[in-house]
Amino acid sequence: MSRVPTEQSIKEYLQEKHVSSLFVALLEGICIETPDDVPSFMVNLLEKNFQINRSGQQAKSKPKPTPIKTPAPKKAQAAVPKKEDSGPFIPTFTFGSRRDEDEDTPQVEEPEIYSTNEDNQDNQDEDEDESPTKLGGSGFGQDDKANDQLLSDTAVDLIRRRYSVSVPRRIGISNESLKVDEHVKFPVIPKTESERVQLTAAIDKCSVFKHLENEDKKVVFDAMAEKNVEKGDVIIQQGDEGDLFYVVDSGDCDIIINDKKVGVYHDGDSFGELALIYGTPRAATIKATTDVKLWHIDRTTFRTILMGQTMNRRKLYEDFLRNVEILKTIDDYERLTIADALQAENWTDGSAIVTQGDAGHSFYIIVEGEVFVKKDGVEVAVLKSGDYFGEMALMFNQPRAATVVADGPVKTVRLDRRSFKLLLGPCEDVLKRNTSVYNQFMSKQI
Numbered sequence: 461m462s463r464v465p466t467e468q469s470i471k472e473y474l475q476e477k478h479v480s481s482l483f484v485a486l487l488e489g490i491c492i493e494t495p496d497d498v499p500s501f502m503v504n505l506l507e508k509n510f511q512i513n514r515s516g517q518q519a520k521s522k523p524k525p526t527p528i529k530t531p532a533p534k535k536a537q538a539a540v541p542k543k544e545d546s547g548p549f550i551p552t553f554t555f556g557s558r559r560d561e562d563e564d565t566p567q568v569e570e571p572e573i574y575s576t577n578e579d580n581q582d583n584q585d586e587d588e589d590e591s592p593t594k595l596g597g598s599g600f601g602q603d604d605k606a607n608d609q610l611l612s613d614t615a616v617d618l619i620r621r622r623y624s625v626s627v628p629r630r631i632g633i634s635n636e637s638l639k640v641d642e643h644v645k646f647p648v649i650p651k652t653e654s655e656r657v658q659l660t661a662a663i664d665k666c667s668v669f670k671h672l673e674n675e676d677k678k679v680v681f682d683a684m685a686e687k688n689v690e691k692g693d694v695i696i697q698q699g700d701e702g703d704l705f706y707v708v709d710s711g712d713c714d715i716i717i718n719d720k721k722v723g724v725y726h727d728g729d730s731f732g733e734l735a736l737i738y739g740t741p742r743a744a745t746i747k748a749t750t751d752v753k754l755w756h757i758d759r760t761t762f763r764t765i766l767m768g769q770t771m772n773r774r775k776l777y778e779d780f781l782r783n784v785e786i787l788k789t790i791d792d793y794e795r796l797t798i799a800d801a802l803q804a805e806n807w808t809d810g811s812a813i814v815t816q817g818d819a820g821h822s823f824y825i826i827v828e829g830e831v832f833v834k835k836d837g838v839e840v841a842v843l844k845s846g847d848y849f850g851e852m853a854l855m856f857n858q859p860r861a862a863t864v865v866a867d868g869p870v871k872t873v874r875l876d877r878r879s880f881k882l883l884l885g886p887c888e889d890v891l892k893r894n895t896s897v898y899n900q901f902m903s904k905q906i
């Protein structure tokens with residue numbers, strides 16, 4: 461005869477099996493993906509977790525709530541070499557929500573990630589009418605209604621406070637608990653009016669802050685402290701322990717790995733996140749090559765406010781970006797920083813994403829769906845997942861050379877002009893080569 465479980469034994473069992481983590485992952489995934497078929501979505505998510513456990517990779521480890529809907533890769537997944545699990549750039553985390561903002565292109569209304577503009581409208585309408593009676597349309601009983609209400613409140617709260625939940629520790633992530641103590645005090649560094657103006661401008665330039673909610677932005681703003689360094693100063697030394705995350709306000713720095721310069725940072729760039737996320741020694745040396753003005757953020761604020769969204773975005777786009785042909789030449793780290801800057805958008809059938817003759821502000825990569833390209837009213841190309849467009853206007857400072865129209869529902873991610881220039885610099889040759897192929901093709905057509 462089985463024994464009746466006691467409250468204590470149930471608690472222990474649930475803890476041991478990490479059941480609440482699984483529910484949190486399910487709930488987060490559902491809220492962000494808003495799948496039509498919720499049960500199948502849940503089954504998929506659970507199956508993924510079971511696979512991980514069955515493969516033995518994470519034997520005895522806590523369940524890994526894997527993001528579910530990774531954008532469709534252009535080529536077969538198997539063709540892409542998988543990264544080592546132990547490396548420092550493995551983003552393993554659950555979803556979080558955010559609202560995209562991009563002041564550079566105010567003409568485009570930014571939806572939340574992966575929800576259509578129409579969906580947004582629908583959601584808003586629902587939000588405005590929170591009457592519990594609205595929840596009863598599916599024939600559930602009173603308790604179910606109450607549970608649904610409770611669940612949706614919990615979900616909303618969960619999403620709002622994204623990382624205030626305790627998240628299971630996983631390989632590669634620092635042991636430090638991510639649970640936010642309600643009483644945690646974020647630093648408030650006093651700032652003069654002119655510092656506030658400068659910091660606001662610096663934050664506006666930096667892609668990692670673009671996706672923050674206003675209240676989170678404020679916490680980060682208050683916690684940021686100014687630091688000025690002189691030309692030649694080492695800001696971060698490879699191999700050191702790290703406690704601060706930096707944003708470049710003005711000036712230039714070299715990125716040096718094993719005595720070799722691998723890149724540069726300018727205004728609006730940020731660095732130093734890896735040591736804070738993974739608890740690893742600093743992966744690179746960052747050295748000022750001019751006088752540099754920086755803002756830095758302490759570990760607690762970074763981990764509480766910025767880490768989750770950074771890892772989520774990197775995870776969300778990791779596989780997709782690795783399969784985008786144009787990005788094949790850049791290294792893993794550069795690809796991840798592109799994820800930081802991507803803005804997700806959804807388009808309904810027939811929307812003109814860019815219009816011939818308009819000024820160009822953004823570069824686009826198609827995540828899902830197809831678009832057709834029309835020049836002077838004539839269809840000249842069809843592009844699909846993993847293909848890109850919008851680079852010519854940015855590279856050559858010219859008006860849009862063609863109109864790109866969604867053929868059915870389309871999901872894109874875009875980079876604004878600044879991020880495009882900074883992050884796709886290494887791909888510029890390939891982009892130019894492709895453009896000249898395109899031009900040759902066009903000249904033959906006309």
Ligand SMILES: Nc1ncnc2c1ncn2[C@@H]1O[C@@H]2COP(=O)(O)O[C@H]2[C@H]1O
Binds near residue numbers: 715732736742745
């Ligand atoms: N190729 C790279 N590999 C690792 N870190 C890099 C690279 N390029 C820039 N960095 C940044 O250099 C920082 C050094 O400190 P962290 O290791 O904390 O975080 C690192 C990244 O922010």
